Amino acid sequence: MPPRPLDRTSSILIVGGGAWGCSTALHLGRRGYENVKVLDPYAIPSPIAAGSDVNKIMEHKELKDGISDAKGIAFATCTRAALKGWKTDPVFAPYFHETGFIIAGHTPDLGDYVALNSPDDFRATMPPGVLTGDFPGWKGWISKSMISAYTEAKRLGVTFIESEMGDVIGARTADGVVHHADHMILAAGAGSDSLLDFKKQLRPTAWTLSHIRMTPEEAQQYRNLPVLFNIAKGFFMEPDEHNHELKICDEHPGYCNFIMDPNHNGATTSVPFARNQIPLEAEARARDFLRDIMPHLADRPFVSARICWDADTPDRAFLIDRHPEYGSLLVAVGGSGNGAMQMPSIGGFIADGLEGRLVKELKDVVRWRSETAVGRDWHSTQGRRGGPNKVIDFQDVKDNEWTQIHGAQGGDI
Structure with a gap:
């Protein structure tokens, strides 16, 4: 069914108020759409949104001459626009600064960069006293925005409903209220797969992060540190x-929660849930990473930790397209671990998709492509490494094998 006519007075309903939903609301408001509504089960910033965090990495790589890979060109187009937004958009620029990026591992085949071959090489990249570890076997190479978008979108007239929630004509929230719309945008991140049959194009996948409290003096010493990323062990950010909290993430191909899902006719799928704790095995990996580089912090208590969900497509390219059966529905999903950093600009591309004028180098890559999910291997690492070098199932983590961080919510939220 063709989409209904679209003009500035059309009612538009965005399901999902995370990084992509807020960005889309902002861009639609800036384009003069007068009747935009956002539905989310939580107040912004949602505690289960992948972009809801104290800091994130914005990684930008320009394509080398001669590269014509369509997915690479599409991703470079998105990140180039996002970087411009982080630097120049007044909604996002106050929350962005460049610190640099160091990629490391235990193998010499990571790329053509300036080599870091000894502990002293690594320590020289940061102020004295920060990296005190011995870096065993390491080789390396140098290489509060959601709320701001939400606030500006509201100023532009977007309505946010922060309560549970032939063709698609709207959505019914858990309170029984039906929200009708001429056009709908599904941008609910990892939760999208529970709301619509994506023909196996989405696999909700989670990663683990934790935080250590620093003193004000330590926070100042660690200010503006480059991101240090070991492809097998993890990374930290300033x-x-x-709150003066140092963020540490252990590196692994991801966790899934494989269960028989009634929303998918009883098929086994990964179903996301929220938890402000992490498996003890993830804590051990994070502390092992710290012992290599910052042993003076390795045993400091975690003040917070949580699992962070995103949705992987089979090829890890985004999925932004009109649904092939429901013409009034646009899907904007499949961040595949790279979605949050796109916040300044992704809403513009989603708005382009709604208006039917997405640029060709993106349109061909981010289209609805259920053929790529035929026979999908749900346990594929999708090129990711670290930890056990396999996708881990939360069903294998027992109730007593989670952290018990004081003051954190331990169960589903």
Whole structure:
């Protein structure tokens, strides 16, 4: 069924108020759409949104001459626009600064960069006293925005409903209220797969992160540190300005929660859930990473930790397209671990998709492509490494094998 006519007075319903939903609301508001509504089960920023965090990495790589891979060109197009937004858009620029990026591992085949071959080489990249570890076997190479978007979108007239929630004509929330719309955008991240049959194109996958509290003096010492990323062990980012918390993520191909899902006719699928704790095995990996580089912090208590979900497509390219059966429905999903950093600009591309004028180098790559999911291997690492070098099933983590961080919510939220 063809989409209904679209003009500035059309009612538009966005399901999902995470990074992509807020970005889309902002861009539609800026284009003069007068009747935009966002539905999310939580207040912004949602505690289960992948972009809801104290800090994130914005990684940008320009394509080398001669590369014509369509997916690479599409991703470069998105990240180039996102970087411009982070630097120049007044909604996002206050929350962005460049720190640099160091990629490391235990193998010499990571790329053509400036080599870091000894502990002293690594320590020289940061202020004295920060990296005190011995870096055993390491080789390396140098190489509070959601709320701001939400606030500006509201100023532009977008309505946010922060309560549970032939063709698609709207959505019924858990309170029984039906929200009708001429056009709908599904941008509910990993939760999207529970709301619509994506023909196996989405696999909700989770990663684990934790935070260590620093003193104000330590936070100042660690200010503006480059991201240090070991492809087999994990990475850390500078402490945030307000809570002085150092963020550590252990590296692995991801966790899934494989269960028989009634929303998928009883098929086994990965179903996301929220938890402000992490498996003890993830804590052990994070502390092992710290012992290599910052042993003076390795045993410091975690003040917070959580699992962070995203949705992987089979080829890890985004999925932004009109649904092939429901013409009024646009899907904007499949961040595949790279979605949050696109916040300044992704809403513009989603709005382009709604208007039917997405640029060709993106349109061909991010189209609805259920043929890529035929016979999909749900346990594929999709090129990711680290930890056990396999996708881990939360069903194998027992109830007593989770952290018990004081003050954190331990169960589903």
